[in-house]
Amino acid sequence: MQACTNHILVINPGSTSTKVAVFQGGRSMFQQDIVHSEEELSKFEKISDQYEFRKAIILKVLKKNGVDLKCIEAIMGRGGLIHPVPSGVIRVTEKLKHDLRNSPMGEHASNLGGLIADDIARKLHNAVAYIANPVVVDEFDEIARIAGHPLFERKSIYHALNQKAIANEYARTHSKAYEELNLIVAHLGGGITVGAHKKGRVIDVNQGLDGEGPFSPERSGSLPIGQIITACFSGKYSENEIRKMVTGKGGLMAYFNTNDVRQVKTWAEEGNQKAKLIFEAMAYQVSKDIGAMFTVLSGEVDAILLTGGIAYNNDFTDLIANRVNKLARVHVYPGEDEMKALARIGTRVLLGELQPIEY
Amino acid sequence: MNQDLILVINPRPVFTRIAIYQNYNILFLKDIQHPDQELGRFTHYIEQIEYRRDKILSELKANGICIECIQAVVGRGGLIKPVKSGIYEINDAIIHDLKSTEYGEDFVDLGGILAEEMKKIYPSMRAFILDPVTVDEFSELARFTGHPSFDKKSIFHTLNQKAIAKKHAKALMRKYEDMNLIVVHLGSGISVAAHQKGSVIDSNQVLDGDGPFSPERTGSLPLGDLVKYCFRSGKSEFEVMDMIQHKGGLYAYLGTYSALEVDARVNHGDEKAAKVFEAMAYQVSKEIGAMFAVLNSEIDGIIITGGVANSRWFVNKIIERVKNMGPVHVYPGVIELDSMAQVTLAALRGEEVILDYK
Numbered sequence: 162m163q164a165c166t167n168h169i170l171v172i173n174p175g176s177t178s179t180k181v182a183v184f185q186g187g188r189s190m191f192q193q194d195i196v197h198s199e200e201e202l203s204k205f206e207k208i209s210d211q212y213e214f215r216k217a218i219i220l221k222v223l224k225k226n227g228v229d230l231k232c233i234e235a236i237m238g239r240g241g242l243i244h245p246v247p248s249g250v251i252r253v254t255e256k257l258k259h260d261l262r263n264s265p266m267g268e269h270a271s272n273l274g275g276l277i278a279d280d281i282a283r284k285l286h287n288a289v290a291y292i293a294n295p296v297v298v299d300e301f302d303e304i305a306r307i308a309g310h311p312l313f314e315r316k317s318i319y320h321a322l323n324q325k326a327i328a329n330e331y332a333r334t335h336s337k338a339y340e341e342l343n344l345i346v347a348h349l350g351g352g353i354t355v356g357a358h359k360k361g362r363v364i365d366v367n368q369g370l371d372g373e374g375p376f377s378p379e380r381s382g383s384l385p386i387g388q389i390i391t392a393c394f395s396g397k398y399s400e401n402e403i404r405k406m407v408t409g410k411g412g413l414m415a416y417f418n419t420n421d422v423r424q425v426k427t428w429a430e431e432g433n434q435k436a437k438l439i440f441e442a443m444a445y446q447v448s449k450d451i452g453a454m455f456t457v458l459s460g461e462v463d464a465i466l467l468t469g470g471i472a473y474n475n476d477f478t479d480l481i482a483n484r485v486n487k488l489a490r491v492h493v494y495p496g497e498d499e500m501k502a503l504a505r506i507g508t509r510v511l512l513g514e515l516q517p518i519e520y
Numbered sequence: 521m522n523q524d525l526i527l528v529i530n531p532r533p534v535f536t537r538i539a540i541y542q543n544y545n546i547l548f549l550k551d552i553q554h555p556d557q558e559l560g561r562f563t564h565y566i567e568q569i570e571y572r573r574d575k576i577l578s579e580l581k582a583n584g585i586c587i588e589c590i591q592a593v594v595g596r597g598g599l600i601k602p603v604k605s606g607i608y609e610i611n612d613a614i615i616h617d618l619k620s621t622e623y624g625e626d627f628v629d630l631g632g633i634l635a636e637e638m639k640k641i642y643p644s645m646r647a648f649i650l651d652p653v654t655v656d657e658f659s660e661l662a663r664f665t666g667h668p669s670f671d672k673k674s675i676f677h678t679l680n681q682k683a684i685a686k687k688h689a690k691a692l693m694r695k696y697e698d699m700n701l702i703v704v705h706l707g708s709g710i711s712v713a714a715h716q717k718g719s720v721i722d723s724n725q726v727l728d729g730d731g732p733f734s735p736e737r738t739g740s741l742p743l744g745d746l747v748k749y750c751f752r753s754g755k756s757e758f759e760v761m762d763m764i765q766h767k768g769g770l771y772a773y774l775g776t777y778s779a780l781e782v783d784a785r786v787n788h789g790d791e792k793a794a795k796v797f798e799a800m801a802y803q804v805s806k807e808i809g810a811m812f813a814v815l816n817s818e819i820d821g822i823i824i825t826g827g828v829a830n831s832r833w834f835v836n837k838i839i840e841r842v843k844n845m846g847p848v849h850v851y852p853g854v855i856e857l858d859s860m861a862q863v864t865l866a867a868l869r870g871e872e873v874i875l876d877y878k
Contacts, residue, residue: 307799309733310772313741371744376666384670387728393750394757415667442664452813453806460844487817
């Protein structure tokens with residue numbers, strides 16, 4: 162009985178799969194990526210309709226793999242698009258569930274994480290459901306919210322879970338508290354966000370979803386606004402088509418019809434000049450955002466951290482480091498481990514190191 | 521009697537600024553005002569050519585200036601094909617492109633056109649434009665946006681940026697072509713450019729592209745929200761364009777185009793004015809940081825110029841954020857006219873290569 166405590170169940174629904182894992186004390190005891198076929202998902206009109214379906218599969222997989230639910234004390238669901246929240250861990254309440262279901266900021270599969278976590282927790286005696294560091298974490302300074310016209314506002318939407326996890330890991334390995342460091346963290350994934358972490362708060366970050374910043378494998382980042390307005394009024398495109406150019410079919414997808422950075426790099430090495438230039442241009446734009454965040458932190462930066470899937474590509478991180486390594490030391494943390502990040506937060510909650518916040 | 525005079529013409533929306541130089545000295549400077557009742561009859565600035573030309577001629581005559589003594593006339597360069605930096609002798613191709621809308625429309629186009637008009641009447645004059653707005657020395661990397669349907673263009677305050685950078689280099693007894701500089705022009709629009717050994721390899725696109733907001737422009741806006749606004753606000757294309765180019769920035773937040781008025785409000789304790797003014801400095805600083813990365817974090821200095829640089833409060837807000845990058849030098853105001861006259865003089869003396877526009 163003694164061994165069966167402090168287990169943490171992590172539920173992370175993505176657009177085409179649901180990742181589940183069980184951790185104890187930071188160690189993974191079980192992990193599986195449950196892939197959902199297009200056929201299965203096509204039956205549902207809205208993402209929120211997939212709730213029962215995904216929950217049933219998760220329970221089935223856990224049972225089949227002999228996971229003892231009685232040992233679970235915390236269930237961490239991936240947070241979704243809800244109203245802006247401070248950084249940290251949030252207990253799932255009725256109010257939170259309402260927003261996860263109704264998605265005030267737009268639908269996203271990750272919204273299901275908190276809902277399923279809560280449902281499973283209700284069936285257990287010891288378990289409490291949480292979400293942590295959703296993409297809408299907002300710690301902006303007031304000055305960062307001003308856009309350039311009062312009808313528009315800059316918003317904090319970014320890879321908060323991974324950015325915070327990597328920043329904390331850097332702090333731990335350098336025997337510092339995250340709250341005493343100034344860091345620039347660049348998450349290099351399908352979308353790219355570059356955040357200014359000032360003593361534990363992300364006071365500015367490019368709005369990575371459909372706002373601004375460098376282009377990325379699937380997103381355009383900033384575009385010249387006059388040309389965007391002309392395109393909107395040209396009659397050639399629907400609103401949805403233009404949105405797709407910005408998010409989903411922008412960036413590398415638009416230039417090469419692939420979101421695979423390795424493929425683009427291979428073409429570059431085979432002598433494709435356009436591939437070489439665009440690969441470099443992406444690093445160039447990331448570097449510019451790092452430079453911008455350097456001034457947000459008034460030039461006082463302890464380290465620059467590069468993370469996310471593209472950070473596995475040394476050529477890419479070298480291009481960035483060559484431009485910015487005089488600003489601060491550059492560290493590379495390739496990949497992202499959302500499951501581990503969520504589990505780590507869960508562990509800290511169980512140990513009483515981290516206090517859950519009210520939504 | 522040959523006095524070797526140079527006439528400089530810089531057209532603005534509601535006035536035409538003219539100056540007469542002899543050698544390096546300015547002899548005469550005048551802003552010829554064009555009141556509403558006179559401009560009202562024109563629907564497009566291109567229709568104002570003869571009107572403005574006659575105003576210039578009568579102003580020169582009224583002040584006893586020997587028009588026959590004018591050896592060269594230089595106009596502010598407008599929106600033409602992308603070209604390299606320098607002085608261009610006006611030819612048919614320049615006039616054609618200034619008058620066409622192909623490369624954009626702006627009052628500044630009248631500069632070259634009016635210079636040519638003067639030459640038509642006084643054929644002994646040579647007519648030039650210097651560093652048009654479309655000077656393009658961008659590196660290949662700077663040209664990508666993030667989608668092949670959109671390209672980043674080089675449109676910024678070339679003339680003043682180049683003139684200030686060269687003046688600064690001269691003051692340090694160094695060559696502009698040997699230096700890496702970040703130049704910030706703070707006018708009604710704001711441009712922040714990376715000058716690498718004499719070439720501007722990147723700059724925000726100041727007209728309707730990107731970068732910090734300014735007294736009259738919005739600069740970058742969140743894209744998704746802008747797209748939504750275009751499709752759902754019921755506004756016309758003209759209205760949205762007008763909003764981002766002429767009714768954005770300080771004007772949209774505070775109802776004035778005058779940064780110096782905002783500066784005064786801040787000094788009188790107006791908190792909203794302070795918040796917006798500081799946000800503008802914040803965005804300018806971010807652009808400086810971006811250009812720092814463009815120059816591989818190795819620069820000889822940051823130069824701040826333009827009318828808004830007269831606000832110490834504003835400039836200090838920028839300096840607080842960027843001082844770790846290199847020395848900051850402030851040259852308030854613009855030196856466009858001096859620069860136009862000096863380069864023209866150098867061209868006439870064979871010290872500056874006269875470029876040919878095709």
